[in-house]
Amino acid sequence: MKHVEKVTPVAAALTSLATLVCCLPMGFAAAAATACLGMVVAAYQRWFPGASVVLLVVGRRLFVHRRQALRHLRRRQDRWCWCPSVELRSTGGRA
Numbered sequence: 001m002k003h004v005e006k007v008t009p010v011a012a013a014l015t016s017l018a019t020l021v022c023c024l025p026m027g028f029a030a031a032a033a034t035a036c037l038g039m040v041v042a043a044y045q046r047w048f049p050g051a052s053v054v055l056l057v058v059g060r061r062l063f064v065h066r067r068q069a070l071r072h073l074r075r076r077q078d079r080w081c082w083c084p085s086v087e088l089r090s091t092g093g094r095a
Helices: 003-075
Strands: 080-082 087-089
Touching: none
Parallel strands: none
Antiparallel strands: 080 087
């Protein structure tokens, strides 16, 4: 058996252990941070359903308003192109 064939499994095992040792503290830190955040947020647990409903209503209104504005722009004869710094208006072939 060649030397390389003996060393390869050992190197693979050491590499996997090094990876585990490297990332394991981050996993514990993330778990601890999640647990701490959960304890802090638990006091506001009753507010979450109401906040969710409010955010859903606001998002719905913004979506409907945007859709109506786009529909209105499609119906108009003159098209407006809004650019970040310049407002351009098509003249429909007139100078």
